[in-house]
Amino acid sequence: MNSISSLKNVHKLGLYGDHNDKNENQIIKIKEIKNINLFQVVKYKNTEKNISNFKIDGLNLPNANKTSSNPSTRIIWMGPDNWFVFSSKDTRENLNNFKETDFAITDLSHSRSIIELEGEMIYEVLKKGSPLDVGKLKEGNCANTVYNGITITLDFISNDPNTIRIFGLRSFGESLYHSLTDSCLEFGYKSI
Amino acid sequence: MLYIKCPFCGMRSQNEFAYGGDASVKRPELNKDVSDKEWDDFVYNRKSLRGKHIELWHHVSGCRQWFKAQRDTATHEIFKTAMMNEEI
Ligand SMILES: [Zn+2]
Numbered sequence: 001m002n003s004i005s006s007l008k009n010v011h012k013l014g015l016y017g018d019h020n021d022k023n024e025n026q027i028i029k030i031k032e033i034k035n036i037n038l039f040q041v042v043k044y045k046n047t048e049k050n051i052s053n054f055k056i057d058g059l060n061l062p063n064a065n066k067t068s069s070n071p072s073t074r075i076i077w078m079g080p081d082n083w084f085v086f087s088s089k090d091t092r093e094n095l096n097n098f099k100e101t102d103f104a105i106t107d108l109s110h111s112r113s114i115i116e117l118e119g120e121m122i123y124e125v126l127k128k129g130s131p132l133d134v135g136k137l138k139e140g141n142c143a144n145t146v147y148n149g150i151t152i153t154l155d156f157i158s159n160d161p162n163t164i165r166i167f168g169l170r171s172f173g174e175s176l177y178h179s180l181t182d183s184c185l186e187f188g189y190k191s192i
Numbered sequence: 193m194l195y196i197k198c199p200f201c202g203m204r205s206q207n208e209f210a211y212g213g214d215a216s217v218k219r220p221e222l223n224k225d226v227s228d229k230e231w232d233d234f235v236y237n238r239k240s241l242r243g244k245h246i247e248l249w250h251h252v253s254g255c256r257q258w259f260k261a262q263r264d265t266a267t268h269e270i271f272k273t274a275m276m277n278e279e280i
Contacts, residue, residue, distance in 0.1 A: 078255065079254075079256055131207045143254075144208075144253060145254065146253045
């Protein structure tokens with residue numbers, strides 16, 4: 001897969017903000033995630049199918065505010081009977097047993113801008129633009145919320161080091177990137 | 193800031209929600225003769241009361257589900273929230 005970056009005009013590699021006299025671990029790292037398959041899986045209301053019998057790349061479909069993941073695939077809860085499946089594998093094969101009479105499967109691979117933040121201070125960056133109580137959320141959680149008015153999805157990937165992926169609608173990508181990097185300036189950040 | 197407990201996501205800020213109006217309004221039955229008065233009441237006429245009110249909210253920047261909330265229109269206190277298929 002080779003997708004066109006939605007952030008190529010704004011994501012310029014380098015060091016920015018208050019990074020002087022700080023080592024690599026003290027500043028925030030910003031990365032664009034691209035070339036990843038994204039499928040939305042929605043279970044129809046009228047189907048009798050039990051989701052506990054369905055697996056994608058060996059993973060269960062997670063419950064509210066949770067994710068399930070392995071090195072190649074991450075599944076994020078988006079709402080009741082609604083999941084996003086991110087995978088470096090060809091996810092379509094993994095979804096073969098999801099019959100179209102029971103599930104709506106939609107390829108959204110090109111629909112989102114994905115920005116990954118890493119560093120000790122990234123929760124502070126989130127708090128600047130989002131009303132979400134991030135202190136309660138940790139590795140394995142996810143949430144839909146807003147950042148400076150832009151609807152986003154957060155995937156809490158790791159607490160060691162703190163790593164979060166932020167998904168926004170592709171057309172909001174540049175604006176979201178500006179909002180996030182603006183909030184990162186006081187901590188210093190490195191675009192990688 | 194007002195906090196609202198989404199029945200699916202839990203406690204979230206009001207910024208993530210959109211108000212959806214009075215939840216007690218019932219649509220006139222299908223395939224039944226409807227008088228102008230009944231239709232007016234369904235579409236336009238609201239009590240707009242002061243006090244406990246059952247209303248619809250949409251978690252528009254969250255799980256995107258509609259749900260019911262019981263709120264005091266004078267104090268803004270929210271007493272409870274419920275899924276659409278639950279009684280409140
Ligand atoms: Zn919700």
